[in-house]
Amino acid sequence: IGHAQVIGDENYRLSEILRSPSMESHLKVNRWFRFKKGMILPYAFRTAFWTLFKFDDEIINKAEKMKAESGLKRNGEDDDYYNDQNVAISEFQDYNGLHLGHLNSKEKQAIVDCSKNMSYYLDFNASAYLVSDHLDAKKSLHNTNPFIQFYKNDMIDSSTMNNDSTTSLRNQRISYIDSMAEMKVLLDSECLALSNNMYSMLAYYIRGPENECHVLVDECEYWDFANPLILSYEPGDYKPKNMMKIEQRSQLDNITQFPRMMRKYIKFHNKGINFGGRLKDNVPYLVYQCTDDMVCGDWGERLMGMVKALFLAMCTGRVLLIDSTSPVPLDTVLNPGFIAWNVAPPENATEIFDALNADFSISEYNNTLGYRIGHAQVIGDENYRLSEILEGSCVLNHIGEQKGFGYMKKKGLLLPNAFHSAFWALFKIDEKVLYRAEKMQIESGLNENDEELEYYGIHYDRRSFKERETILDCHENMQYYMRFNASTYLVSDSAKVKKWAHKQNPSIHYHETSKYSVSLRNQRISFIESLAEMWILVNSECLSLSNTMYSMMAYYIRGTKNTCHALGEVTCSAHRSKKYPRLLLYEPGDEQPCLGTSKYQRKKCKQELDEKLRIFRSKKKGS
Secondary structure, three states: OOOOOOOOOOOOHHHHHHHOOOHHHHOOOOHHOOOOOOOHHHHHHHHHHHOOOOHHHHHHHHHHHHHHHHOOOOOOOOOOEOOOOOOEEEOOOEEHHHHEOOOOOHHHHHHHHHHHHHHHHHHHOOOOOOOOOOOOHHHHHHHHHOOOOOOOOOOOOHHHHOOOOOOOHHHHHHHHHHHHHHHHHHOOOEEEEEEEOOOHHHHHHHOOOOOOOOHHHHHHHOOOOOOOEEEOOOOOOOOOOEEOOOHHHHHHHOOOOHHHHHHHHHHHHHHOOOOOOOOOOOOEEEEEEEEEOOOOOOOOHHHHHHHHHHHHHHOOOEEEEEEEOOOOOOOOOOOEEOOOOOOOOOOOOOOOOOOEEEOOOOOHOOOOOOEEEOOHHHOOOOEEEHHHHHOHHHHHHHHHHOOOHHHHHOOOOHHHHHHHHHHHEEEEEEEEHHHHHHHHHHOOOOOOOOOOOOOOOOOOOOOOOHHHHHHHHHHHHHHOOOOOOOOOOEEEEOOHHHHHHHHOOEEEEEEOOOOOOOOOOHHHHHHHHHHHHHHHHHOOOEEEEEHHHHHHHHHHHOOOOOOOOEEEHOOOOOHHHHHOOOOOEEOOOOOOEEOOOOHHHHHHHHHHHHHHHHHHHHHHHOO
């Protein structure tokens, strides 16, 4: 293939090849599964690069020499960069990587600002390594900020080399090797600031978009290392595109497309937090709490309470903080997502209000700077349901006074969609939970023969052992959706039911959870395993739900778009569920999910619920 056929607008772009009918036919999947199969541009490029190449020792040694001669800080014996055997984990301390692609005053100032912003992520005096073709620009930026380092012995100005016909072939070779070595330096950086050119984006593609810290130079003010952008850029593009916004092309699994009101709240929330990780003075706040002396419920009730608190904070103009330590600190299993909710509450945050009690207006405590919501005020029929908050005057006034299903859907305020966006704004799953989920799948025999096996998920929570036939019916129905030998992962509190189901059909797998004692350590293990199994359900190809909040959490977290789900005993037909997925509405205390697909069904469910709550709350007032 001649070089003329590789680049240029008249030729195929890599993204066009990845989403072509030929590629879909080769992978035997449709376009919604391209993300899962690694066929989104950044993932595909990274996989291809490391399949084809590894760095030559000359490049690696040159990169280390550049780090040393640039002035980057080395690890010392007093630093925490040594292990127990006093062997250095890394020769250099963590540093940030900067790439200056365009020689103009705006981008030069952006480099200075980026270096300052990123230094807060590591420590306040973190160094930065600057890569640029312009030697004078590197010297100028180093003089402006001494923490910005560059390769001091670089005496060749690469920006003029290609225009100089007298430049020797040796110098061209040196520059070529130096260029790749400096890309290796960028790859090794802790955080990476990218410019709008292909060289910069190669460093991003090669190091990979997941669990990495990166940002565009001209967007450093929107810095978010917890949920980095997924960027797409090819030769000839004006600037990288954020693929999280390309909903029609990618439909990225488990990466939420935030509605406008959530994006605004994320920005508002993070403005209320100092870089040092403290709440700014005089910023209104509220605290969701779950500590050792409280009965907080299972994962479903806890997460529902946190999401309620988020929308309460959003519509009343407060920063949400979460103080959850029982049975394990929440941020050890669910890390902060786009919202820094794990900032320590102020020491004087001791007032506890019934802020979600339906007897009071949500705006009852607007004149109080900050307060805690007791867990007793989060669940129970006497308290506001999430749907009541979403449809109430506080939220509607916050976004604009309009009502109706179409408007609620557009604004992302229907319960499943609102919960989905709130969860991913608040959290990302900790690696220990992901690892435990993968290990549970392997131990169950689910991934025995195929690491990328697509499977079904079933949650069974029936009290009666006689109703266990539902599991077999759902499994058989869902098999028709994918392939006849597809496996199922079964989640249930009943070891007896799981063993029976596997005996009846060996393709139904389960994890044999140990019989833990009631020690605190084992409570923590069970707590983590419960979340890990929920994550297994979230990632299943088709999901059969039971009438529990735990089961519905998996449905809300995975999202309602382009997913296959069914309500076990009511709609367990996987083919119908894929083509016409039911919109399910369920909150703690409900007898069963409401099938909210049609306007009539939603209206009927709401009338029944309103009557139930009216009777309950009137009796409570009377007593």
